[in-house]
Amino acid sequence: MLSFTEENYLKALLQITLEFDDKPGAGTNELANQLNVKPATATDMLKKLKDKKLVDYKKYGKISLTAIGRRHAIEIVRKHRLWETFLFKKLSFTWDEVHEVAEQLEHIQSQKLVDRLDEFLSYPEFDPHGDVIPNAKGELRVAFKKTLAEVAEGQSCKMVAVKDNSAGFLKYVVKVGLGINNNIKVLSKESYDAMLTIEVNDVVSSVSQKFAQNIFVVCPWCEDGKSCSKTKCEIK
Amino acid sequence: MLSFTEENYLKALLQITLEFDDKPGAGTNELANQLNVKPATATDMLKKLKDKKLVDYKKYGKISLTAIGRRHAIEIVRKHRLWETFLFKKLSFTWDEVHEVAEQLEHIQSQKLVDRLDEFLSYPEFDPHGDVIPNAKGELRVAFKKTLAEVAEGQSCKMVAVKDNSAGFLKYVVKVGLGINNNIKVLSKESYDAMLTIEVNDVVSSVSQKFAQNIFVVCPWCEDGKSCSKTKCEIK
DNA sequence: TATATAAGTTAGATTAACCTAACAAATAAG
DNA sequence: CTTATTTGTTAGGTTAATCTAACTTATATA
Numbered sequence: 464m465l466s467f468t469e470e471n472y473l474k475a476l477l478q479i480t481l482e483f484d485d486k487p488g489a490g491t492n493e494l495a496n497q498l499n500v501k502p503a504t505a506t507d508m509l510k511k512l513k514d515k516k517l518v519d520y521k522k523y524g525k526i527s528l529t530a531i532g533r534r535h536a537i538e539i540v541r542k543h544r545l546w547e548t549f550l551f552k553k554l555s556f557t558w559d560e561v562h563e564v565a566e567q568l569e570h571i572q573s574q575k576l577v578d579r580l581d582e583f584l585s586y587p588e589f590d591p592h593g594d595v596i597p598n599a600k601g602e603l604r605v606a607f608k609k610t611l612a613e614v615a616e617g618q619s620c621k622m623v624a625v626k627d628n629s630a631g632f633l634k635y636v637v638k639v640g641l642g643i644n645n646n647i648k649v650l651s652k653e654s655y656d657a658m659l660t661i662e663v664n665d666v667v668s669s670v671s672q673k674f675a676q677n678i679f680v681v682c683p684w685c686e687d688g689k690s691c692s693k694t695k696c697e698i699k
Numbered sequence: 700m701l702s703f704t705e706e707n708y709l710k711a712l713l714q715i716t717l718e719f720d721d722k723p724g725a726g727t728n729e730l731a732n733q734l735n736v737k738p739a740t741a742t743d744m745l746k747k748l749k750d751k752k753l754v755d756y757k758k759y760g761k762i763s764l765t766a767i768g769r770r771h772a773i774e775i776v777r778k779h780r781l782w783e784t785f786l787f788k789k790l791s792f793t794w795d796e797v798h799e800v801a802e803q804l805e806h807i808q809s810q811k812l813v814d815r816l817d818e819f820l821s822y823p824e825f826d827p828h829g830d831v832i833p834n835a836k837g838e839l840r841v842a843f844k845k846t847l848a849e850v851a852e853g854q855s856c857k858m859v860a861v862k863d864n865s866a867g868f869l870k871y872v873v874k875v876g877l878g879i880n881n882n883i884k885v886l887s888k889e890s891y892d893a894m895l896t897i898e899v900n901d902v903v904s905s906v907s908q909k910f911a912q913n914i915f916v917v918c919p920w921c922e923d924g925k926s927c928s929k930t931k932c933e934i935k
Numbered sequence: 936t937a938t939a940t941a942a943g944t945t946a947g948a949t950t951a952a953c954c955t956a957a958c959a960a961a962t963a964a965g
Numbered sequence: 966c967t968t969a970t971t972t973g974t975t976a977g978g979t980t981a982a983t984c985t986a987a988c989t990t991a992t993a994t995a
Binding site: 523 | 951952
Binding site: 726727728738739741742743758759 | 941942943944945946
């Protein structure tokens with residue numbers, strides 16, 4: 464049985480290694496930072512997780528999950544996102560409120576509970592932030608996504624998820640009038656500071672580059688004519 | 700903010716002091732026993748809880764909750780029983796499965812979650828074991844109950860709750876054909892070993908004294924003509 | 936009431952998860 | 966290719982929650 468803390472390390476490791484496709488592994492500082500602990504603490508825990516055969520790790524080397532570690536991590540992500548969906552759909556939480564509570568609920572140990580919750584929610588595919596919920600087999604379908612910041616001037620796209628799940632960002636997203644599945648047209652891009660002028664539901668607004676980098680979109684027809692939305696997700 | 704462990708001590712203390720009406724307070728061994736720790740461990744924690752003004756405690760004396768400690772404990776019991784009700788009513792758990800998972804869920808910190816869960820369940824009054832769920836104000840209505848073992852020969856009564864919530868006992872209760880709200884007639888009582896012959900739904904069976912002492916009942920008309928079922932609960 | 940037993944406390948040790956400070960290795964920059 | 970910087974590790978210490986063993990206080994009984 465894994466402790467809360469161990470589970471959090473595994474989850475953080477999964478999140479880091481999933482950041483981009485060909486990531487070789489996580490670093491100690493990176494991991495420590497994600498978990499709000501000091502690097503020395505992370506080193507200690509990594510030795511422990513290595514002994515338990517949950518991570519591949521050697522001194523001064525890159526860190527990655529073993530197959531077993533990965534399976535655990537995915538199960539935690541599954542629980543997290545199922546609980547978020549429960550809070551959102553059944554208990555009327557807003558999308559900026561669900562993350563914090565799910566951070567606690569994801570550690571509840573009961574396979575039956577997870578299975579029944581999944582069933583109760585009719586096997587949802589996405590959580591309230593648009594992230595894919597791993598299925599019961601532990602398959603994590605990872606969609607190829609681009610951020611709003613990468614969309615070319617004049618292009619239209621559809622918002623599918625957010626990168627930053629913090630309450631602060633999510634509230635801001637709502638304020639700008641955005642939400643999952645909204646169609647966004649990029650009217651113009653300022654070359655000086657990369658500010659974007661976008662149109663959503665016939666309302667025009669301006670957003671910063673930082674903001675745009677945290678909005679995931681798919682756009683069916685890109686400038687070069689090739690689709691960037693591989694709608695058939697890849698199982699990683 | 701209280702730790703899991705501190706919460707468990709408060710809950711155990713409430714359970715012990717509620718055992719019977721004029722209980723002066725808990726003992727260290729009693730408490731340690733309930734929590735499956737050694738008395739020495741309990742002593743340490745009691746000092747800590749005393750410093751936090753959650754328990755009234757002095758060396759070698761009886762232990763009781765302060766008003767604040769009690770309020771905390773009741774909130775934990777409320778959460779426990781609401782979660783049990785959720786698992787039972789919404790996720791089709793059986794009554795012998797809910798306790799274990801609720802032991803974990805009761806520690807989730809989110810006032811909003813508790814309130815919304817209560818609302819989602821339509822403000823239930825009783826959990827699957829027949830125990831009263833404290834309301835949002837922290838009022839714990841304690842019903843005056845007698846056990847099946849105290850019912851006189853020839854009397855009829857109604858099962859309202861169980862004393863022992865362990866999965867083993869609950870499965871046995873089901874096997875005997877009993878459940879909350881069943882009407883039970885005590886046909887005879889063996890004077891030698893206090894075995895009871897009871898009739899439930901026209902089925903006659905025999906139960907031990909130990910068993911009968913863990914079944915709570917109300918019986919409207921007792922031998923002496925006085926009602927033992929004070930249906931208007933007392934708020935303690 | 937004196938003493939045996941039960942109940943409760945103290946002291947000292949352990950483990951998990953964290954820290955700081957000092958050091959070592961790897962990488963980047965001149 | 967040497968040095969500066971970043972990154973990561975080690976050593977030693979802290980806190981919460983637990984333990985065992987030895988001791989003290991309270992209670993029950995002869």
